[in-house]
Each structure stands twice: as C-alpha cells, then as structure tokens.
Amino acid sequence: MPPPPPAQPTVPSRQRTRRRRSRRGFFLRGLTVVLPTMLTVFVFVSVGQFISRYVAGPVNRSIYSALESNSAGWAVLGWADIDPTDAEFLLDEGSQPAPIREMMVANGGAAAGNFHDALEKYRDDHAGFVRDLTALGIDGEILREAVRDRVGIWAGVVIAAGLILLVGYLASGFLGRALIAGTDRMLSRLPLVRSVYPHARQLVDFFLSDNEVEFDSVVAAPYPGPGIWSIGFVTGNGLAALNDQVGGDKVAVYIPSSPIPMTGYTVFISTEDLIPLDISVEEAFRLVVSVGVLVPEAQVREAATSANRSEDPA
Numbered sequence: 001m002p003p004p005p006p007a008q009p010t011v012p013s014r015q016r017t018r019r020r021r022s023r024r025g026f027f028l029r030g031l032t033v034v035l036p037t038m039l040t041v042f043v044f045v046s047v048g049q050f051i052s053r054y055v056a057g058p059v060n061r062s063i064y065s066a067l068e069s070n071s072a073g074w075a076v077l078g079w080a081d082i083d084p085t086d087a088e089f090l091l092d093e094g095s096q097p098a099p100i101r102e103m104m105v106a107n108g109g110a111a112a113g114n115f116h117d118a119l120e121k122y123r124d125d126h127a128g129f130v131r132d133l134t135a136l137g138i139d140g141e142i143l144r145e146a147v148r149d150r151v152g153i154w155a156g157v158v159i160a161a162g163l164i165l166l167v168g169y170l171a172s173g174f175l176g177r178a179l180i181a182g183t184d185r186m187l188s189r190l191p192l193v194r195s196v197y198p199h200a201r202q203l204v205d206f207f208l209s210d211n212e213v214e215f216d217s218v219v220a221a222p223y224p225g226p227g228i229w230s231i232g233f234v235t236g237n238g239l240a241a242l243n244d245q246v247g248g249d250k251v252a253v254y255i256p257s258s259p260i261p262m263t264g265y266t267v268f269i270s271t272e273d274l275i276p277l278d279i280s281v282e283e284a285f286r287l288v289v290s291v292g293v294l295v296p297e298a299q300v301r302e303a304a305t306s307a308n309r310s311e312d313p314a
C-alpha cells in the first residue's frame with residue numbers, strides 16, 4: 001500500500017516560515033549596514049593604537065625624560081607651571097638618599113620649615129645641568145604623571161611628524177642623499193642586517209616612493225594554473241636568461257593577494273597567455289581588496305550586455 005501523500009503546510013505554518021525569512025533578511029540587512037561602520041572604526045582604532053604604542057609612546061617617553069633630567073628641561077617645566085622641587089614631588093622618608101634622610105631627621109621631619117630650607121640649599125649645591133631625581137629627593141613617578149598630564153600624548157605624534165619632515169627635507173639635498181647612500185651601503189654590509197634591510201628598503205621604496213609606481217597594464221593571468229584567472233599587473237620585462245632557456249617572450253607579472261594587495265607573487269608569464277583588462281590600476285586594487293565584490297561598473301554593464309546578447313535568439 002503506497003504511503004499517503006505528505007500533508008500540505010497549513011496557512012499558519014507558511015506565515016511562520018515567511019516571518020522567519022523576514023527576520024533573517026532583516027538581520028542580514030542590519031549586518032550590511034553595521035559591519036562597514038564597525039570595520040572602519042576598527043581600522044582607525046588599530047592605527048591609533050599602533051601610533052600611540054610605537055610612535056607617540058617612545059617619542060613621548062624621550063620628551064618626558066629630557067624635561068625631567070636637566071636644568072633646561074626644568075626651565076621648560078617652569079613655563080608649564082610644574083616645579084619639580086615642590087613638596088608634592090618629595091620622596092617618602094624611606095626612599096630618600098642618606099644625606100636627605102639625615103637632614104629630614106635633624107630638622108624635625110618633612111613638614112618642618114627648616115627642613116625645606118635646608119633641602120633647597122642642598123639641591124642648589126648638588127644640582128648641575130644633569131639632574132638625578134632620586135639623588136635630589138624627587139619622586140620620579142609622581143613627577144612623570146604631572147608632566148604627562150600637562151604635555152599630553154599627542155606631543156609625540158607632532159614631534160615625530162616634524163622629525164620625519166625634517167629628515168625628508170635634509171634627504172632631498174646633496175649631502176643628505178650622500179649620507180643616506182652611505183648608510184644604506186653600511187647597513188647592507190652588516191652581518192644579519194644585510195639579509196633584512198635591503199629587502200625592507202625595496203618594499204618601502206615600492207609603496208612609498210615619491211615616484212609614482214606605474215604598472216604597464218592590468219591583465220588577467222593564468223595563475224595558479226590553466227583555467228584559473230587572477231588579476232595581475234605587468235611590472236616589467238622578463239629575465240633574459242629565462243627567455244633564452246624556455247623560449248618565448250616572458251614578462252614579469254605581480255599577482256596581488258586578497259584582501260591585502262601589498263603581499264603577493266611575482267611570476268613570469270608569456271605575453272600571449274595574458275588577457276589585457278580595460279580597467280584602471282585603482283579599480284583593480286579595489287577589486288582585489290574587496291575580494292571580487294567591487295567590480296568596476298563598466299565591467300558589470302558589459303557583462304550584462306554580453307549575457308543579454310547570448311540569450312537573444314536572433
């Protein structure tokens with residue numbers, strides 16, 4: 001006996017299915033709205049943390065040390081209304097150097113006026129251009145907090161940017177170029193360093209050079225194998241030794257990785273195996289970064305037109 005036909009879904013069941021699909025559609029639509037904003041915030045926060053940790057942080061620490069450790073820095077702190085000799089920066093008795101601790105006991109404690117007069121005279125006698133905070137009875141941690149609050153974290157960013165501009169200005173002159181060339185030669189000959197520095201320099205020059213990087217053309221290259229096409233940039237002529245060995249005219253093609261086009265592969269492919277693409281370098285990079293989502297509008301229209309022509313029976 002054949003099994004009975006399956007029961008048709010009732011109207012309430014269909015409504016529940018539609019509601020579930022609607023909720024799922026709303027959720028996906030919400031993700032498309034929220035995720036770009038979240039990713040943008042994530043990128044900017046990550047860049048800010050990187051700058052704060054590896055650029056502004058070291059520069060600020062150098063600024064703070066320079067302000068705290070010499071008489072010229074103390075003069076600048078005076079302009080910022082910070083006096084390292086104030087009582088608020090005084091080390092506690094247990095941490096004071098022996099001469100100041102004995103002076104404190106002899107004059108009736110840290111709160112006594114005689115002690116502060118004696119301490120001021122002691123500091124005047126022992127404070128040269130270089131200032132040892134501990135030897136002068138100053139709590140360096142408390143002073144650092146006051147300096148950090150007054151100077152601010154962005155001082156390091158501003159000074160680092162100024163130093164970079166200054167180095168760039170000096171490097172544009174004859175002496176600067178000669179000094180940079182000499183430094184490059186020296187670093188390229190040092191053991192261990194020479195295995196990293198030249199490649200790092202080439203990478204930086206490739207992406208940050210003042211000379212605009214111009215690719216010969218954007219192509220579709222059969223990589224990593226026949227029948228698979230990757231976006232590529234023709235970067236130059238091939239190697240003569242390779243052409244002599246295998247024959248044909250091979251050109252250098254850079255195959256960028258998605259979604260980070262700064263990494264990729266350099267391959268040598270015959271020119272007849274490449275398909276020139278009528279898109280700009282910027283459009284090609286957007287296509288790579290978006291993992292194929294941001295297709296150039298002209299290419300989308302042409303693809304749609306080609307599809308319509310193939311469906312036309314005429």
